[in-house]
Amino acid sequence: MSYTAPLKDMLFDIEHLASIGEIARLPGFEDAGLETAQAVLEECARFNQDVIAPLNIEGDRNPSSFKDGQVATTPGFKEAFAQYVSGGWQGLQHPADFGGQGLPKTIGAACGEMLNSANMSFALCPLLSDGAIEALLTAGSDELKAVYLEKLVSGQWTGTMNLTEPQAGSDLALVRSRAEPQPDGTYKVFGTKIFITYGEHDMAENIVHLVLARVTGAPEGVKGISLFVVPKFLVGKDGALGKRNDVHCVSIEHKMGIKASPTAVLQYGDGTAASIADSAGPGAVGYLVGQENRGLEYMFIMMNSARYAVGMQGIAIAERAYQHAVAYAKDRVQSRPVDGSMNASAPIIHHPDVKRMLMTMRAYTEGCRAMASVAAAAYDAAHHHPDAEARKQNQAFYEFMVPLVKGYSTEMSLEVTSLGVQVHGGMGFIEETGAAQYYRDAKILTIYEGTTAIQANDLVGRKTARDGGQTAKAIAAQIERTEVELAKSSSAAAAAVLKRLKAAREAFVEVVDFVAGQTKASPNAVFAGSVPYLMLAGNLVAGWQLARSLIIAEDLASHSVDVDFMQAKIATARFYAEHILAKVPGIRDSIVDGAESVTALALDAF
Amino acid sequence: MSYTAPLKDMLFDIEHLASIGEIARLPGFEDAGLETAQAVLEECARFNQDVIAPLNIEGDRNPSSFKDGQVATTPGFKEAFAQYVSGGWQGLQHPADFGGQGLPKTIGAACGEMLNSANMSFALCPLLSDGAIEALLTAGSDELKAVYLEKLVSGQWTGTMNLTEPQAGSDLALVRSRAEPQPDGTYKVFGTKIFITYGEHDMAENIVHLVLARVTGAPEGVKGISLFVVPKFLVGKDGALGKRNDVHCVSIEHKMGIKASPTAVLQYGDGTAASIADSAGPGAVGYLVGQENRGLEYMFIMMNSARYAVGMQGIAIAERAYQHAVAYAKDRVQSRPVDGSMNASAPIIHHPDVKRMLMTMRAYTEGCRAMASVAAAAYDAAHHHPDAEARKQNQAFYEFMVPLVKGYSTEMSLEVTSLGVQVHGGMGFIEETGAAQYYRDAKILTIYEGTTAIQANDLVGRKTARDGGQTAKAIAAQIERTEVELAKSSSAAAAAVLKRLKAAREAFVEVVDFVAGQTKASPNAVFAGSVPYLMLAGNLVAGWQLARSLIIAEDLASHSVDVDFMQAKIATARFYAEHILAKVPGIRDSIVDGAESVTALALDAF
Structure with a gap:
């Protein structure tokens, strides 16, 4: 089932609801008017329609697989990711200082929707990199920024968020991973992290883990959690990759959906890495982000970015399910219309209840897209408006919107993808049809990045x-x-x-x-x-x-x-x-x- | 995850809402009072809890498989079905004349719920046999009844419903399978039927297909459809199994859920059966049920029975999902209660939103169970009440209830099984947890036996x-x-x-x-x-x-x-x-x- 980006609807929102014209008047966004939006979205649509979307069903049939500590992604993903990187898509919203394009979120959000409609499992890798970039931009030292940001922004390396542990899900106060300070200013990190999206994979040279852990002697609860960068491969001062760090994938999960996205269990500091030969003992080498014990605060930066992005995933998968259902409803012939308007069996889109289902799918999707677009505009104004009071108001509005974009758009995506199956009737329950995949994939959206x-x-x-x-x-x-x-x-x-x-x-x-x-x-x-x-x-x-x-x-x-x-x-x-x-x-x-x-x-x- | 039949709630409904005492005053139900209900339900609970429920997750992991025209069911299913048969469970509601126990639907429905809570994939086989029995009881000739009913009622043979064809789903007017009258009064049946639940399997000696087809020269549309019995193995007058009939399973579907239940594509009359050696050519030997061209009417008898039963499946899977979620919510410790009532992290059932989700699951399930119980009582009165006016009123009430029991109970089961996953958080998305299976299984319920x-x-x-x-x-x-x-x-x-x-x-x-x-x-x-x-x-x-x-x-x-x-x-x-x-x-x-x-x-x- 192909995907066609809803460019008209996106541009309607960007122009008329998010008022891109006003955004283009903000310092730093001078080149980001409607024409730019249109050009970027069109190029983005071509790339996602042609390169990424065809891999969606493939990812469901041939999920990521784990063997001997290595994860092999779905055939085709590695090549597609290389194209994603070479197209510069990872850097869309990130600062030009680090190689990005510095476009407003108002434009970036629409591109994010397309990528997720095309292939939600694939899109998760860049989504997590975005979070890592945001955290480093906000709280990382100049040295960390210098070493990591450019390669994350280019997509040469990817990022992860390591919060969850078996006993610590929604409740981060229970995090037990620990970090021991070393004489050279680094830390040794120990612990087990679960549910780490793209925690291990074969699409990039290096993986930059952002990890919550407690420094020895830190207070209990959320006030004793610090944030660390733990690279899969150690990085020299020249940026060259060094030895393998002491962090390892010990398994990946068998999930109901987003099967192509590897969900890793990561073991920090079990002493099996090559790097320990050089050191005093086991432990993953980690670098403190910002100050000790402020990790949760920094992690929230990543989370807020990720929460908005997960809301977009809800909109994205709803759009894809809608397109799939419309195509079937126009094609499948079954029964005469109830109003006697046709003398033979008709495509089922002529039946009022099928229309009701499709309209429900469409209205939810367009409504949430419009909400997300306006929220993105507020984010842009909150960060770029010259007037402090305007920044403050926009920030408050945006922050109010984040739980709505995340919570409501993902909950609605469950209903929309369920209706998508329903429109297909019995065929919807057959995996080859493709509608069931959206239903299975969507269910994670109301759970991860905060239920x-x-x-x-x-x-x-x-x-x-x-x-x-x-x-x-x-x-x-x-x-x-x-x-x-x-x-x-x-x-x-x-x-x-x-x-x-x-x-x-x-x-x-x-x-x-x-x-x-x-x-x-x-x-x-x-x-x-x-x-x-x-x-x-x-x-x-x-x-x-x-x-x-x-x-x-x-x-x-x-x-x-x-x-x-x-x-x-x-x-x-x-x-x-x-x-x-x-x-x-x-x-x-x-x-x-x-x-x-x-x-x-x-x-x-x- | 174990299953405990909600006996108290079932018996509350049976005693106080369905008024089993009044049903026991109806002719033919004299022994079917509260004590009988209690005894039957307790025995049924033991059987389903101990024998059937443990096979549920197994069926998801090791679905039915197809090879060379044969279907192998999940390991353990065949033995469990033998116990189901030897326990006399198939005959619970069927007439004593054919070996059944003749109990009211008010009791039988509760037993049906238990079987489906225990294992929906397994339960589909008896569910379809029930439909075939109802159709033969209502419209079959004495000869057909004599040959087939006792073995269907005992469970020695199983039944199927063959309606759907690739072009004919909800719209049965488009059925193309055809039946050619033979000089001996039988018919030769030709055509392809899809989505045939337990259309082929290894749990019974014979499979009795009830098949919609058009007799040569019949009118177009629904008024030209007849119903046929087409056994997998031909049956001699002495009831002994004869040669293989010319009906074959050519594949089974790869489905999102109810994976243990084989969904067959059946080919009628492709000429590969042993039986054709004795006959004038290919064609599956079929026996007309009732009169020609009244097939749809008879099929509705099966469908109405099956629709109610599918509604019970919705209630059943909701109950199972609820029990699974409650157990997790009492066990999983995460975060302090918002009201400050506990000084440490608490089992998540203490959190108001978890309670809200569990109460929603519980209330839907109990509400639909109560509705179904009252509907069953009306069915019993409609069939057994001595007063014609009372029969008529109860029939009207029952018929009004059937789409509600089917439609509402299955739609609510989607919401309940989704909440069941949600209560589990990230663990809910991991297949090993088991909650996801209910979510996947339930989605068929709003589709089959009429969307x-x-x-x-x-x-x-x-x-x-x-x-x-x-x-x-x-x-x-x-x-x-x-x-x-x-x-x-x-x-x-x-x-x-x-x-x-x-x-x-x-x-x-x-x-x-x-x-x-x-x-x-x-x-x-x-x-x-x-x-x-x-x-x-x-x-x-x-x-x-x-x-x-x-x-x-x-x-x-x-x-x-x-x-x-x-x-x-x-x-x-x-x-x-x-x-x-x-x-x-x-x-x-x-x-x-x-x-x-x-x-x-x-x-x-x-």
Whole structure:
């Protein structure tokens, strides 16, 4: 099944919702206007459609394999990654100082979507490198930057994030890996890390592990965790690769999906590496990033970048599943339409319920894409705006969006990929069809880089309760302004969207009051509704962006600009409002009235 | 992961909701009271827990395999099936005349749930035999009954349903398999059938295929389809097995789930069988069931039985996934509770969102079980009640329930098995954990035996529009009586349930009016909301049964009967009302106000 990048929709969002024109007025982004976006996206589409997408099903059939400490990736991956590197795609958003192109996230995010639609398992390797780059940029010493950044930005080397240990998943306070300071200023790292994506592979010369560990004598809990760079191969001052470091892949996981992406168990310091011959004993040589005991803070930099990117993965796989389902629904002939409009069996896309499924898939995908695009624009402004107050507001908005982009877009991807299978009927359950792979692949998205519950905790605690709901209310106020705009239109679609948007925004404000007001007094009641709150907020913000899209599309259509596309946008926005936004008041009821019943059952009764 | 049959919950439903005491007053069910139910369920639990459940994960790891026309089932399946047969489990609900035990469906359904919780792939073989038995009982000649029924009822032989062909899935009008009448009264059957569950296997001596085909010269469309018995091995008048019939398995499918259940492509009449040496040429020897051209009608008998059974599969796999998730949540230690109640990391079941997920799983499962139990009781009364009017009313109620039991219970099983993975975090995505298997297995349930959309068409057309909404309104009236009962309780739980039940029932009535009133005039608008209508109705009926459960549980608790269980039932009913029933008004809005946006998008725009 081929993939066609939804360039028109992406560029609509980038131009009209994310306002790339304004981004291009920010210092450092002078060349990043709409024309640049268009050129980059078109080139990116060609590359992903032609080179990366065909390897997706291959990765599922011939997953990464492990033997004698080595991981062999799916046939074709190594060559495709070489093309990814030579095309400069890894450096898209990274600073020119280190060889990157320094483009805004607003453009980079769309490219990330394409790569993930084409092949989510493949895309995970660059995704993790991005996180490692961000962490080093923010907290790495000049020396570390000099040694590692250029090669990570080029893609010659790749990066990983090493957080999880068997006893420490969501709860990083339980991390036990340890780091012993050495006289030369380096550390020896010991411990076992699990679930390390691309922790070992054959696509790059070196792998740069970013590892959480405790320095000997550090405090317990999250305040005693430091961050280290531990390269697979030691690197000389000249940048040349030296001996193998004492970190080894001991196995990879047998997973339900993203099978081409190797998920490694890494053993640090078991003493089997060549490097120990030169040293006083076993231990992986590690280099402290930033200061001791501030590792979690730095890791959050990587995580926030990765969380947004995982949200994009949700959008990406939803788009691919949608395209797959549409193609089947246009091709598969079965039964006459219920309205008697055709005298013979018709392609199933003519059946209302198939349309309902496809519209649901489409509306979720477009809504989340619009939300993510606007979030990316806020990120760009937060980092590049000359005005401090503007930077601060954009930062607050972006930070509020991260759990929504991650949590809501990935949860919706479960529903969308399930509908994708459903549209295929029995064929959907047969692996050769390809729809099942998206369903299996997507399920990791609500789990890794923080489960939906972890995103929801973040939304409740750091993003809502901490500022007393101020950021949330500011968003509600912006939505109200969109309602005023909607009210100016005389169309039935605008009226329908206004009705649902208003009800959803009011429900949101009630929930924000409940969350901001009760988190301290009744934490169980608030956290019982944390995920529903996240789903409500994500639903609303995506619906809001589609409402904005509708206003813009009505205006452009009235000026005869790309009328078919604009009418489709209007229809999609209305569908979203009537079938997805319409869920919001019910969720409000569950959160505000239903907290008690979440925690009422005695533990023994489960 | 072991399985423990939820005997208490099953017997609560059987005693208090399905009113087994009343069923035991029906002619033919005199011995089928509560004591019998208890004894049968306990024995069934032991068998399934000890013998069948341990083979579930094995079936996923070592699926059925195909070689040279033969299918080898998972190691252990053949022996387990022999025990299933020797225990008399296949005959549980079938007539004593043919060796069965003639127990009510109210009891049989609970046994079916256990078998499917234990091992859905395994359970499919008996499930299909049940369908074949029902079809032969209803439409088979005395001769066919004499030759086939006893061996099917004992389990010595198994049955299959052969509907689907590559071009004919949901649309049986497109069936092309043909049957040529022979001078001896038999037929020669030719054609290709796909997706035939247990179409070939090694667990029984013979396989009795029930096959849809067109007799030469029959009318086109569904009115020209006949039903045939085509045994794998021809059967002599003495019941002894003869030569191999000309039907062959040419491959089995590579599926996302239920991997142990072989899904066969069967070739009829390709001339490779030994039997053709004796005959005038190729063709599988078939025996007409009932009359020519009434095949679809008979097949619906099998399908209705199978649809209910597939609904039970949804409940069964949800139960298993729930048990798996609860065990993990009680065991896995991660993070401190948000309310500060514990000074150290706690089992994750202490976290409100984990409770929310487990309560969602539990409430859906118990709600659908209660609905299915009441539906089974109606089936029993429809077949055994001495009063014709009572039979008719119960039949109408049962027929209304079938699409809800099938459609709603299977759709909820997707959500429940997804939550089951989610509770496990990263471990859920690792196949060895077992949670992923339920997620993969469950996805077939919303597809086979009629997709959810096909169930919804049935609910809209035959079950609602045809009688002008009369049956639906009668159910609404019954729900109103439950509301009156709820209002008599002074508890907060009863008040909370009443609030949501009333709102949901009112929404249901509005939708029924819309469906009954508009199906002819605006079929596209009604069918655009057909699946949402099914989900609304299933949600309501399951919630209604939990509301009844709450009333009963409050009464029993006040008489000190099993207080812990009753309080758990009350908590679960309240959770269902506040978190699941609360969705209903939103669905009503989407159906009644949102039809237009489902079909608005131009076909080219997809």
